[in-house]
Amino acid sequence: QKEVEQNSGPLSVPEGAIASLNCTYSDRGSQSFFWYRQYSGKSPELIMFIYSNGDKEDGRFTAQLNKASQYVSLLIRDSQPSDSATYLCAVVNRGSTLGRLYFGRGTQLTVWP
Amino acid sequence: DTGVSQNPRHKITKRGQNVTFRCDPISEHNRLYWYRQTLGQGPEFLTYFQNEAQLEKSRLLSDRFSAERPKGSFSTLEIQRTEQGDSAMYLCASSSRDAVYEQYFGPGTRLTVT
Numbered sequence: 001q002k003e004v005e006q007n008s009g010p011l012s013v014p015e016g017a018i019a020s021l022n023c024t025y026s027d028r029g030s031q032s033f034f035w036y037r038q039y040s041g042k043s044p045e046l047i048m049f050i051y052s053n054g055d056k057e058d059g060r061f062t063a064q065l066n067k068a069s070q071y072v073s074l075l076i077r078d079s080q081p082s083d084s085a086t087y088l089c090a091v092v093n094r095g096s097t098l099g100r101l102y103f104g105r106g107t108q109l110t111v112w113p
Numbered sequence: 114d115t116g117v118s119q120n121p122r123h124k125i126t127k128r129g130q131n132v133t134f135r136c137d138p139i140s141e142h143n144r145l146y147w148y149r150q151t152l153g154q155g156p157e158f159l160t161y162f163q164n165e166a167q168l169e170k171s172r173l174l175s176d177r178f179s180a181e182r183p184k185g186s187f188s189t190l191e192i193q194r195t196e197q198g199d200s201a202m203y204l205c206a207s208s209s210r211d212a213v214y215e216q217y218f219g220p221g222t223r224l225t226v227t
Contacts, residue, residue, distance in 0.1 A: 008153075032214045034215075034216075036218075042220070042221075043202075043218040043219060043220050043221045044156065044218050046215060046216065046217060049214070090155070098161055098163075098168055099144060099146070099208060099213045099214045099216065100158050100161060100169060101146075101148075101156070101158065101214075101216060102158070103155030103157070104155050105153065106155055
């Protein structure tokens with residue numbers, strides 16, 4: 001079982017809609033959770049991180065964490081064509097003091113005008 | 114504050130040759146990470162430095178791979194006797210002592226082994 005699972009998509013939403021991206025992880029003791037955006041041919045860009053259960057909002061982005069169910073999600077409100085990218089979920093496992101990130105395969109999002 | 118930089122951005126080499134990549138982290142970031150990413154996959158951890166000390170190496174890092182960070186600033190990743198399976202994007206990331214887990218990536222070096 002992979003450490004971090006994501007639906008590879010593609011996920012396609014119209015401009016202005018809410019895009020919902022999901023991620024599950026296997027280590028129940030995981031402590032830190034990250035969302036990266038990666039445009040085609042580019043490197044990952046950190047867009048959100050969340051450490052506690054609940055929601056965290058930053059502009060059009062909301063990260064949601066449910067440790068009991070071992071999932072983390074990213075909501076993108078008012079989606080724009082410029083949001084079209086692959087979204088990578090990453091996790092730091094229990095006991096890691098070194099910050100090693102485990103990544104999912106990413107979900108490809110397309111926002112059509 | 115400049116971001117993480119990596120050189121070269123692209124490298125094409127013949128199988129069996131040695132290659133070396135360089136990473137310059139964000140100023141004052143004491144932690145530096147190397148990851149490898151192949152098409153359709155997320156980045157996979159290779160190794161990690163805190164200052165000049167290499168503290169963790171992945172099983173992915175065979176004995177053909179070596180990484181250094183001699184003065185706790187820039188880092189190099191060398192691959193000896195390259196194989197076609199080494200073709201990938203090699204990513205460097207750094208983080209600060211105040212935000213250990215928040216890693217910022219450089220643009221990557223795309224390696225093609227022919």
